[in-house]
Amino acid sequence: MLRTQSLQFSYQDSKNETLSFPDITIGPKQGLLILGPSGVGKTTLLHLLAGLLPAQSGDIFVANTHLNTLSRKQLDKFRGQHIGLIFQRSYFIKSLSLIENLSLRERISKTKNDRYRKEQLIMQLGLSDLQNKKVYELSEGQQQRLSIALGVIHKPKILLADEPTSNLDDVNCEKVISLLKKEAEICKSNLVIITHDQRVKSHFDNHIIL
Numbered sequence: 156m157l158r159t160q161s162l163q164f165s166y167q168d169s170k171n172e173t174l175s176f177p178d179i180t181i182g183p184k185q186g187l188l189i190l191g192p193s194g195v196g197k198t199t200l201l202h203l204l205a206g207l208l209p210a211q212s213g214d215i216f217v218a219n220t221h222l223n224t225l226s227r228k229q230l231d232k233f234r235g236q237h238i239g240l241i242f243q244r245s246y247f248i249k250s251l252s253l254i255e256n257l258s259l260r261e262r263i264s265k266t267k268n269d270r271y272r273k274e275q276l277i278m279q280l281g282l283s284d285l286q287n288k289k290v291y292e293l294s295e296g297q298q299q300r301l302s303i304a305l306g307v308i309h310k311p312k313i314l315l316a317d318e319p320t321s322n323l324d325d326v327n328c329e330k331v332i333s334l335l336k337k338e339a340e341i342c343k344s345n346l347v348i349i350t351h352d353q354r355v356k357s358h359f360d361n362h363i364i365l
C-alpha cells in the first residue's frame with residue numbers, strides 16, 4: 156500500500172521554486188508508472204517516497220507506516236528492510252563479485268543468507284555466467300541488471316525504480332520488466348517505476364503524469 160497527500164518539496168538552492176505532486180493511492184500489490192517530461196520532479200518524488208528527502212509538507216504512507224513521523228534512524232532502518240531501490244546510478248561495491256554484493260545487501264537488510272534465491276535472481280537476469288566476476292568487470296547494462304537484483308533481494312514492501320530499462324536492449328527490457336513484476340507479485344509489494352521508456356508503458360494500467 157502506498158499513499159501520499161498534498162506532497163510538496165523545494166530544493167534549498169532552487170530560488171523558492173516548489174515542486175507539488177498529485178496525490179497517489181495504490182492498494183496492496185498494485186503497480187504504478189510515473190511519467191512526465193524532464194525536470195518536472197519524477198526523481199524527486201521517488202526520493203521522497205523512499206524517505207531519502209524529507210517532504211516540505213504533506214504525508215507519505217508506505218505499507219501503513221507514516222514516513223513523516225519516523226526519525227532519521229528509524230527511516231534508515233525502515234528503508235533498509237522494506238524499500239527496494241533501483242536507481243539509474245547503482246550503489247554497489249565494484250571490487251566485490253555479484254554474489255558478494257547480494258550477500259552484503261542481505262546482511263544490511265537483516266534478511267537471511269539465501270544462496271538459492273541469489274542464484275535464481277542472477278539466472279533470471281541472465282547473469283549466471285558472471286556471478287563470480289567483480290562488478291567493475293561488468294558492462295553498464297549488466298550492472299543495471301545487478302542493481303535490480305540488489306533492489307529485490309530482501310523482498311521489500313515497495314519497489315521503487317528510476318528508469319530501470321533505459322540502458323537495455325528489447326530482449327533484456329522485457330526480461331527486466333517481467334522480473335520486476337514477478338518479484339513484486341512474490342513479495343506482495345507495490346512496484347513504482349519512473350520512466351521515459353515507451354516500451355514499459357504497455358505493461359502497466361496505472362499511470363500518473365507529472
Ligand SMILES: Nc1ncnc2c1ncn2[C@@H]1O[C@H](COP(=O)(O)OP(=O)(O)OP(=O)(O)O)[C@@H](O)[C@H]1O
Pocket residue numbers: 166167168169191192193194195196197198199200
Ligand atoms: N539537488 C538539487 N538541487 C537543486 N535543484 C535540484 C536538485 N535536484 C533536482 N533539482 C531540480 O528540481 C527539479 C526536478 O528535478 P528531478 O530530477 O526530480 O526531475 P526529473 O523529472 O526526474 O528529471 P529527468 O527526467 O531529467 O531525470 C528540476 O528543476 C531540477 O533542476
